[in-house]
Amino acid sequence: MRNISDLPRVTLGLYPTPFYRLESVSARYGRDVYIKRDDLCGTALGGNKVRKLEFLLAQAQADGCDTVFTTGGAQSNHAALTAACAARLGMKAVLLLKRRGVTERKGNLVLDELFGAQVELIDTDSYDEIDAEMRRRAAELEQAGHKCCLIPVGGSVPLGCVGYVNGVREFTVQAMAAGVRIGHIVSAAGSGGTTAGLLLGARLFLPGAKVTGVAVCDDPFERIVPELVSGAAELLQCGETGRPGDFEMVENIGAGYAVPNPEDTPYIQSLAREEGILLDPVYTGKAYAAMCRLLERGEYFSGEDAVVFVHTGGAAALFAMDLG
Template sequence: MKHIDELPRLNLGVFPTPFYKLEGISARYGRNIWIKRDDLCGVALGGNKVRKLEFLLADAKRRGCDTVFTTGGAQSNHAMLTAACAARLGMRCELLLKKRGVTEHRGNLVLDDLYGAQVRFFDTDDYQDIYEAMNRRSAELAEEGHRAYPIPVGGSTNLGTLGYVVCVREIAEQAKAASMCPAHLISATGSGGTTAGLLLGASLELPKAKVTGIGVDDEPFEEIVPQLAAGAAELLEGTLSRREGDFAMFYHVGPGYAVPNPEDTPYLEELARTEGILLDPVYTGKAWTGMLKLLEQGAFGETGDLVFIHTGGAAALFAMDLPRA
């Protein structure tokens, strides 16, 4: 199997990110809960997409591209981080976003402007419409002498998935240094690539750990995640090694994708007031709440340390109000 360091990759983030036990929260819930702070990766306001972009934009550079496209909702953290990384690399960035959620000039849309991205909204619920627009725009740019690199929603491709294989390697090293052994790796699942990387990474680095995705959208991630993980393994000239019970999906979507859930607000406040950590209300906040509810229901068994992957998204706190039940 090819070593992941043999693949082209840019150095965009500041890694490894912090990893530590949440002492106050662990005491409250009677279980050791650790956090991997990928919101502190050193780019913009941080987030999981930087790890994916290290591989994706390396591929774009290798292909001679000078423009990058991507998509997502109006407040997409992935889109904002793509704009930030493109700016750092001197690349043009065009964001073709769904006209869904908060479209006023707030939150991530302010940051998109700061990074010099061109933003266009599309009134559609189907990403295929946007991918077709990307193809048309690519043809226009080609006539002007530019070469575009399209990145699907969330950067969740086989190549992008490798970013979280690297993350699990970090976790394994940090866990060893902390004399702990992760039993569960838990993350938000919005497009599937992060959770897929955790699944492949765990099979390689932490074979005793189980991966749990908390779906913040209602896509069939039970199928999407293993497919992405298997595709990423093929890039390493290997196969995805699976064992029974190594992956589970649960869903905590609430009123809808990218829509805050009133029942989550107390959990966000509890973490902020206990550990000083901010979660956004539509991705990490839903995943955090979902994890704690599962813990209360006994879904993680009676023993074993939990590791929550903080995938960023704090800018959404400046775009929307936190609802209350």
């Protein structure tokens, strides 16, 4: 296996992020439930994209890029964190975002401006169209002497997934130090890259653990995640063969992507009031609520080993929309 440290990487977060037991949640469900606080990674409002961007922007720097293009929804956490990280590295961020969801000057759109990004809302539902527009604009800038890096939605490419292979290695060490055996890992899935990194990381460092992705949109993650796992495994020159049942996708989309589910609100409230932890209604709130419902069922999380919820950030959405 190739050492992860052999890949270009720039440090953008403060690691390791906290890993600890959720006392009230564990007591309620009679099960050890832990949380990995990647919302506390130290950049902007935190979130999972920083681990991906450490590798993606390091490669961009190595390629001599001075401008970074990316995309997402109007309230994209990925886009805001790309803007923040690019600013730290002295790079210009250009965000071509879908004119969908909350497009008023709220939440992440305020942060995009604070980080100095160039933002344009595109009236389309197609990322293919936006990707084509990014390529066109990048070509124009390169004719003017700039060098551009294009990062797809969510940073969900094999190199970005390596960030979460590294993340699993990090909390495996934390769990071992705390005497915790991890049996299950749960996170939100919005573009598939984090789930893929968690799955490959679990196969390498926690081979007995099951990874559950909670889909918050209707992308074909059963196809996307294995493809990303294969690509990341190729980068790391490692095998990616798992065992039957070590990965599953469940859905908690509700009325649609970026639309809060009113039935999730009590779960978001309880975690805030009992643990002081904020979840957003688009990603982490939906994932956490789905995990709690699975815990309520009892039989889903087999065995006695701990369940780990990976908090992937997204708090800015709380300042942009109602919980429902």
